[in-house]
Amino acid sequence: GNSVTQMEGPVTLSEEAFLTINCTYTATGYPSLFWYVQYPGEGLQLLLKATKADDKGSNKGFEATYRKETTSFHLEKGSVQVSDSAVYFCALSSGNKLVFGAGTILRVKS
Amino acid sequence: GAVVSQHPSRVICKSGTSVKIECRSLDFQATTMFWYRQFPKQSLMLMATSNEGSKATYEQGVEKDKFLINHASLTLSTLTVTSAHPEDSSFYICSAIGTSGGVSYNEQFFGPGTRLTVL
Numbered sequence: 001g002n003s004v005t006q007m008e009g010p011v012t013l014s015e016e017a018f019l020t021i022n023c024t025y026t027a028t029g030y031p032s033l034f035w036y037v038q039y040p041g042e043g044l045q046l047l048l049k050a051t052k053a054d055d056k057g058s059n060k061g062f063e064a065t066y067r068k069e070t071t072s073f074h075l076e077k078g079s080v081q082v083s084d085s086a087v088y089f090c091a092l093s094s095g096n097k098l099v100f101g102a103g104t105i106l107r108v109k110s
Numbered sequence: 111g112a113v114v115s116q117h118p119s120r121v122i123c124k125s126g127t128s129v130k131i132e133c134r135s136l137d138f139q140a141t142t143m144f145w146y147r148q149f150p151k152q153s154l155m156l157m158a159t160s161n162e163g164s165k166a167t168y169e170q171g172v173e174k175d176k177f178l179i180n181h182a183s184l185t186l187s188t189l190t191v192t193s194a195h196p197e198d199s200s201f202y203i204c205s206a207i208g209t210s211g212g213v214s215y216n217e218q219f220f221g222p223g224t225r226l227t228v229l
Contacts, residue, residue: 004153036220041222042222043114043116043203043219043220043221043222043223044154044203044205044220045220046217046218089153089154096142096159096207096216097144097156097159098144098154098156098218099156100153100154101153102151102152102153103151103153
């Protein structure tokens with residue numbers, strides 16, 4: 001079946017550090033891939049998405065590239081801010097359903 | 111963007127009682143709503159999908175008589191946990207897709223979640 005695996009957290013970084021959160025997936029067919037972010041006390045928000053191989057999703061300085069050959073969709077940001085502290089979820093679509101990874105807590109220190 | 115609310119945000123109940131959680135789309139018509147359950151340090155697990163005016167479709171392993179879902183209007187879906195037990199304690203999250211002013215939202219918009227604790 002479809003599944004998503006992402007790196008365990010928490011990830012703790014200093015402000016302006018480079019961020020990578022790894023995400024790999026197993027799926028039949030060619031799903032769309034997503035990164036969601038959940039700030040404290042709020043619902044999940046779509047951060048970025050990619051719908052086909054080699055697509056790059058980007059938003060708010062975050063990027064992720066759909067790599068079919070490695071079945072990966074790693075999230076990166078060149079310079080994190082304290083306000084980026086949140087839980088990040090990688091997900092894939094299966095029809096109109098979403099399959100989520102376990103989530104990675106990111107803590108950014110000033 | 112579209113906004114989804116949930117009520118209550120937290121609820122504590124005694125074992126054997128039933129609890130109702132509401133999920134509302136505030137500024138769009140939710141043609142489809144999803145209910146998820148999230149255990150600590152684990153991913154969101156889809157419980158069921160409901161289309162307005164239709165019976166919910168439950169995922170494998172989810173007891174439909176235990177988790178009653180009603181989607182009677184385009185802005186409201188409810189999840190009722192019947193005869194709750196401590197193992198039902200969890201974080202329940204809803205999401206919705208739909209339309210507003212002729213524009214279709216294919217992206218799922220999520221509510222903030224409801225923390226259920228069963229004593």
